[in-house]
Amino acid sequence: MQIAAVSKDQTRNTMIIFGSLFTKRALTEYSIDVGKEIIYAHKGLARIEAVTSSPRALEGGRTTFTLLNETHHWIESNQGHEMAATIERNATKSADGSARTFAITNAFEPGEDSVAEQTRDAYEAAEAGRAEDTGILYDSLEAPPEAKLTRPWLEKVLTAVRGDSVWLNIPRIIKSILDVRNPPSRSRRFWFNQVAAAEDAWMARYEWDACKREDLSLEDGDEIVMFFDGSKSDDATGLAACRMSDGLVSALGVWQKPPNWPSPETPGYVPWSVPREDVDGVVANAFTRFKVLAFFADPGSGQDEDGEMYWDAFLDRWGQAYGKKLLLRAVTSGPKAHAVRWDMRDRRNQETFTEAVKRTREDILQRQLVHDGHKVMRTHVINARRRTNAWGITIGKEHRESARKIDLAICMIGARMLRRNVLNSPKNQKRSTVRGKGRVVVLR
Known part of the structure; x- marks a missing residue:
């Protein structure tokens, strides 16, 4: 298993959680040694390792599972594109095609062409029938398009969007959103999980989506x-x-x-x-x-x-x-x-x-x-x-x-x-x- 990111700090955010995930019985039964950049089990026959931006070093790895961490930061300049491509090839070459990749990300910055943006575009292209469906599964907790950055909306929306991240303090986030020093686009991206528009975009996704009426359609004779x-x-x-x-x-x-x-x-x-x-x-x-x-x-x-x-x-x-x-x-x-x-x-x-x-x-x-x-x-x-x-x-x-x-x-x-x-x-x-x-x- 690989925990992949474009910096060691990002992999550390995930790796430090393993100490609390494994029970004492699991640690003993599988000989798991946590607290290191490489976690070994089964006396070295299995391992969980943290990897960063070195696509050449990743090439040919026989992973069974790869976690792509914070893919909104994976851009061309930090080798994020090449790294994602290498991980995809490794998974494709796995025995019986059994390997899987799993990406976690915040809302991406449109126009940066990050791996997160590429993934969302590929998913929506398949959904719209403009590209082959290659089996991408996409799940996102996002505020509804009509949600406003006003106090009557904030508590309910934030409670729903944070999901099981119960450690997030809703009153503190509300104060941050209402702080005039924070632009609305940033609040929508980081707290509403909405993909804000690119700087020169004519229309944001949530603005267009707020006008959708699936119950309406053209009728003969209109x-x-x-x-x-x-x-x-x-x-x-x-x-x-x-x-x-x-x-x-x-x-x-x-x-x-x-x-x-x-x-x-x-x-x-x-x-x-x-x-x-x-x-x-x-x-x-x-x-x-x-x-x-x-x-x-x-x-x-x-x-x-x-x-x-x-x-x-x-x-x-x-x-x-x-x-x-x-x-x-x-x-x-x-x-x-x-x-x-x-x-x-x-x-x-x-x-x-x-x-x-x-x-x-x-x-x-x-x-x-x-x-x-x-x-x-x-x-x-x-x-x-x-x-x-x-x-x-x-x-x-x-x-x-x-x-x-x-x-x-x-x-x-x-x-x-x-x-x-x-x-x-x-x-x-x-x-x-x-x-x-x-x-x-x-x-x-």
């Missing part, structure tokens, strides 16, 4: 608006809807390269691209199921084999097939007039979308937005980073080549924008007036 963000291969392609009646946002579809797609070096490699016919089918199904009042589609910048814009033919087809049913048109006049084509590279559209980003964030923070908990949309929202442009704060990926997609976040914001546009449009107000005619009967 009046909705839809926003489409197109790509060919590198980014994801997404389609999101927003219900007019209550503003519920939901993902209708997302297409991105499968995690197990062959690399370019693979013999017979074929590049992956978004299956446009599948997307077309989802769009057609949406117009069959729902009453779509507006549908804007950003074509992206990808090209097909003929050098044509990858999505233009489909956008034209959608405009011709559904344009007459829409209450709003994407471009109303001029040579670029189109029922659905709304190019986000246009400066006027960039300004409009930047305002939509601002309004959507306000709606989330004020709990004026509801969503159905779609896991990929959640991931894309969490991945979004604040980016400054000529009109204010918009969103973007952490960097151009990042594999962390944000396309469903763009679709969600675009759908909320369309709902506001429809609600404020003269056509909708006229339609509501006509639809609202009738006789009022007052019951006494």
